[in-house]
Amino acid sequence: MIPHAPLIAILLPAIFGVALYVFGKRVEKYAGWLATMAASLSVLAILSMATDLIEQGPIHLAYAWIRTPSIRLTLGFLIDMVSFPIALIVAAVSALSCFYSIEYMKGERGQAGYYANLLFFMTGMIGVILSANLLQFYFFWELMLVPSYFLIALWGRSKKRLAIGFKYFIFTHVGSLFMLLGILSIYVYTGTFDLVELPQAMAAIPPSSILQVFVLLLIGFGVKMAIFPVHTWLPDAHAEARTPISAMLSGAMIKLGAYGVARILLSAFGQVVVQTSDALAILGIITIIYGGLMALAQTDIKRLLAYSSISQMGYIFFGLGVGSALGVTGALFHVINHAISKSLLFMCAGAVIRQTGMRNITKMGGLAGKMPIICIATFIGALSLAGTPPLSGFWSEWMIFSGGISSGKFLITLIAIISTVITAGYYLWFLWRVFFGTTPKTLEGTKEASWMLRIPIIVLAATAFVLGIWPDLILRFIA
């Protein structure tokens, strides 16, 4: 492990972000490359912790931060089998999005500011995942908000970007404040923010209020995950943002909600999760079906993918909620698969939009021959999420449903399995409409996307493929 690796992984993008802001115009030309470098170094810093993690178990680092009579806080990092794989994948998706942006955002206004915000966003996400205490978790959680807001509202695609950005900001911020109230309630009852001590300290919470605290936190995570009744910000925000940012939002950010559920609710509120697991699983199923049906109805390529994200988060929520170890492992594995596949799909969609100049699926067709690599990559991403063996999504979904059955929820799991038909349906229909059939005359001259766009796509597609054949590569990290 590089000394202070977690600190480097978090601070490096932020420092580069500040530098990009300060030097602004002077580094405008190289901003993309500098940002990609910072993000890649951050990925390497996280990767360097792998051997230590395998050999010595969880890594716990703490730095002095605030020591005063009324508030005490250490800057703590916890790297274990839950946080490491997710941090790695989130950082990798961010780095690839950075690289993808170099070509995709070429010639756009305010390059330096764009990459600076992207790096701040990345800092926030990795900070959340590696946090060892609840307040620091919240600190980084909110740190993501402002840069992602600017990325949507300033570099968004249409005229509605300001209204959509506003909705995104208010929605997620209100969710966060619920979470904050939950975190502070935990602190008042148990006297600790520390995630390691928390499971033991939970006994101090009176049984009458434990459910309230649980619900407060669940609302906070649920908004970020876009679980059914609190999902409405997602389709707008993800469709409005530019493609690399959609890839980060869908591929990385919403996973943090799932991470929060796994890290905090499952470890500290295990009892409550088991008691409410029927309700959680049903909420997951509603989200699966709702997202899937809405995806079927979309004609805009990015809105389709955005609704598909909601549906997929339903799978993850279902896996986390059924209350069996297998389901949780499957859900965490699916977090990774979805991160890879969804960012892959968004990048492919971006390439298609860029080459055809349109977003409407109904007007496309027969692009398979024009863009073979993008076509294959999209197939890998879509089929993986639709749960087709031997791709990685198959394994994780299979584990999620086995978890459901092993915890005795046969009927609920059956409904969930049946609803995967919808997922397969909209993905196949999407593939058919975009890549097969007759090519409209306007798209006769479509060319393959440039290599700068293809490289991150190929990397992600290859990863999804390799993980499908050899899931143990990542499963050994997920305990």
Add this chain to the structure above:
Amino acid sequence: MFTEPLDVLLIFTVATPVVGWVAYRKAYRKILGIYVALGLSVTAYFLYELYREVAEKGVVLIVGQLPFNPPLGACLEIDMLSVFMAFLYTISGLFAAVYSIKYMEHDTGLTEYYTLLLGMIAGMTGVAFAGDFFTLFVFWELMCLTSYALVAFRKQRWESIEAGFKYLIMSAAGSATILLAMSFLYGMTGTVNFAALATSLNNATPDGWLYVTLTLIIVGFGIKAAIVPFHTWLPDAHSAAPSPISALLSGVMVQTGAYALIRILILVFGSMQSMWQMTLAIFAVFTMFGGNIMALSQNDLKRLLAFSTIAQMGYIIFGLSMASLSGLTGSLFHIMNHAIMKGLLFLCAGSFIHQAKTRDLRKLRGIRKTMPLTSAFFAIGVIAIIAIPPLNGFWSELMIVMAGIEAEMIPFSALMLANMIFSVVYYIRVLRMILLEKPTAVSKKATEAPAAMLIPTLILAALCIIIGVYPEPFITMASRAAEALLNLQTYIGSML
């Protein structure tokens, strides 16, 4: 005479007209501003010396000789809280003075302006140092009178005169109320000395007159602290004053009300603590809601900031109402942060007004294009005040909410969180208008503010970030001030 910092302030105040007379020619005008900044820097230095003395002894007493010694005579009693507040006043004053050099260069009557500015800071510092009601009232009136004149400084405009007059009437009513409360206390105990009052009233059984006195104190100081429903002077006064003065009024002057309130309530009305705690907490909630709801519909940038100040006063009063160490620490830390954030926001607003000649947010749309630096600093101030990490406002608002839960006032804390959503709504709207929307004809014509105005805003913005990333030393300062406030034994013991 009154400790070095206050002496320096008073001497510099009195000597300002002389410097003004020397710098009578337009080309020399800058001398005045530099002179005032120098005076405040010297004050800050002596404050630091005083701080070291207080840190060593706990309390520094300045008393007169016989027959003017306490409890009959006037006195100053300076503890950590007084020094803490005085630092805020002086540093905020310094920023306002430096900013004024450029901002006020086309105004006439600068000699009066700077004299009043120094006088106001001297008054506020005196309030923080006062050890008895009489001294407090004298300096209180010095602060009030100078601020009336400053609000109405641009006397050629109807708005300033109206706002100044309204402010004068309301604030004078407040002062009269305080005077009445003082006379009741004197009638009951025969002294106006804080320490003596504390010993004689701390174990008193609450009777009718004490209730009346308590009400008068809360109303009298509440007017200055802009507690809803006594807040109506504030939006007018703070938006009509020249921007550096708005920064001072909103940033620190309203806090003298909060300071005097909590100092007197804790010292003198200890026997009725549970009662005034609940009263203050309820007032605090009204204040938060009042300020935030009114701010939602403002299109005048400075009025919006003024209403936001009312809302922030609600948070501060809520923290003070707990009278616990963590609540007071949170509030005092928020007072510091608010002075920085609101100072920054008002100074940036001043730059917009100075460059674009309008306060209308609808006309200031998209001004980022022409004033990128000021807009960036403004954005930092906005993000700080809506309590988004990693900026300073986050920590203090968090500490107040946390202290509220600790003090078993969970519904109040939840209401404060709800209020934070309101403030996010209107501040994000402002942020969006300034940063993201298409420039209007007015904002296209604006040019970036001159360096003399950018530097104070730059430093304040940097402070927002520094305190946000590494808050420990600043929380420690607030915490020591809060300890001093709660340490009645030392305060009373060193006087009597």
